[in-house]
Amino acid sequence: MKKLPVSFYQRSNVVQIAKELLGKILVTKWNGIETSGRIVEVEAYNGVVDKASHAAGGRRTNRNEVMYGEGGVSYVYLCYGIHHLFNVVTNRQETPHAILVRALEPVKGIDVMLERTGKRKPDHTLTKGPGNVSKALGISFKLHTGISLLSKELFIAEDDFKLNKKDIVATPRIGVDYADEDAKLPYRFFIKGNPFVSGSKQVNSR
DNA sequence: GAGTAGATCCTCT
DNA sequence: GAGGATCTACTCA
Numbered sequence: 001m002k003k004l005p006v007s008f009y010q011r012s013n014v015v016q017i018a019k020e021l022l023g024k025i026l027v028t029k030w031n032g033i034e035t036s037g038r039i040v041e042v043e044a045y046n047g048v049v050d051k052a053s054h055a056a057g058g059r060r061t062n063r064n065e066v067m068y069g070e071g072g073v074s075y076v077y078l079c080y081g082i083h084h085l086f087n088v089v090t091n092r093q094e095t096p097h098a099i100l101v102r103a104l105e106p107v108k109g110i111d112v113m114l115e116r117t118g119k120r121k122p123d124h125t126l127t128k129g130p131g132n133v134s135k136a137l138g139i140s141f142k143l144h145t146g147i148s149l150l151s152k153e154l155f156i157a158e159d160d161f162k163l164n165k166k167d168i169v170a171t172p173r174i175g176v177d178y179a180d181e182d183a184k185l186p187y188r189f190f191i192k193g194n195p196f197v198s199g200s201k202q203v204n205s206r
Numbered sequence: 207g208a209g210t211a212g213a214t215c216c217t218c219t
Numbered sequence: 220g221a222g223g224a225t226c227t228a229c230t231c232a
Contacts (some may be wrong), residue, residue: 043224044216052224063217083225100224141216173224193227 001025001159003150009071009090014097017090018044019189021156026104028137029153031113035112035137037127038161041190041197043173047091051182055096066146067096070112074154076134076145083131084141088156089147091184102130102174102188104137105196113137115148124195167192 004024027036032045043080045053053079054064066075067089075087077099091097097146104127106113113136114129134140149155170186190197 045224054224059218061218071232077224080217080222080225081216085224098224102224125226129226205224 001157003155003157004068006072008102008149009088009149010092011071012091012095014046014090014099015187017100017169018042018186018187021099021101021157022168023161025157025159026101026137027108027155027157028139030138033059033109033112033138035109036107036132037133039101039103039156039193041101041103041107041188042147043100043102044187044189045087045100046185046187047095047097048187050187051180052094052185053098055098060096064096065093067098068094069146071097072149074139074144074147074149076139076141078141082133084139085130086134086139088185100130101133103128103194103196104133105194106136126140129194136186163191168203173181 021039021042025036026039036044037180047053048055048058050056050126055067060068066073071095073089079085087098087100087101089098106122106127110122116138117126117135119126127133147154169190169192171188172184172186175186193204
């Protein structure tokens with residue numbers, strides 16, 4: 001298992017990067033406690049031309065400032081006062097591309113995730129949906145936004161897992177109805193048939 | 207099983 | 220002062 005290099009993030013095609021992130025391992029290691037999961041669902045946010053992005057139309061605020069920085073750092077944001085959303089910033093400086101990690105398949109530290117989320121046993125709700133992902137991994141918007149994805153506490157790695165191209169499904173994004181026609185763009189990608197993908201309810205029939 | 211409303215707090219206008 | 224890249228529970232069929 002090896003970390004993805006900075007060059008992986010600093011490319012210009014955010015949609016392409018989003019697709020390639022599927023099947024990769026997201027690892028957090030706060031205070032020596034390691035939790036990780038395979039990325040099974042992402043959404044691409046295509047910078048200033050994307051109305052669903054926080055950077056739509058060149059909006060630039062304190063909150064989304066990290067999106068304008070170098071690719072390869074995290075962008076964590078608190079939504080609805082409850083949910084922490086974990087994003088990966090891509091591309092170069094001044095280009096606010098980002099990829100939202102929407103769902104993981106738990107790999108390591110499942111018991112820790114259960115504790116963090118207050119759940120009894122692992123099921124597909126543990127890391128399904130961006131709010132749950134950051135909760136399970138212990139990601140907090142205050143502490144963990146703007147830090148490098150190549151640090152020893154937070155990184156994305158790849159192993160031998162190979163994803164068949166036909167197992168990648170593209171659909172419109174979720175929760176961005178306000179973005180008019182951009183809400184229909186097929187910028188959401190997930191691994192076909194994976195029970196940890198959000199939206200596909202009760203895929204596993206116990 | 208499907209649809210709807212409420213929770214809850216930080217950020218920007 | 221309003222609203223948001225969501226989730227959950229509860230109601231109704």
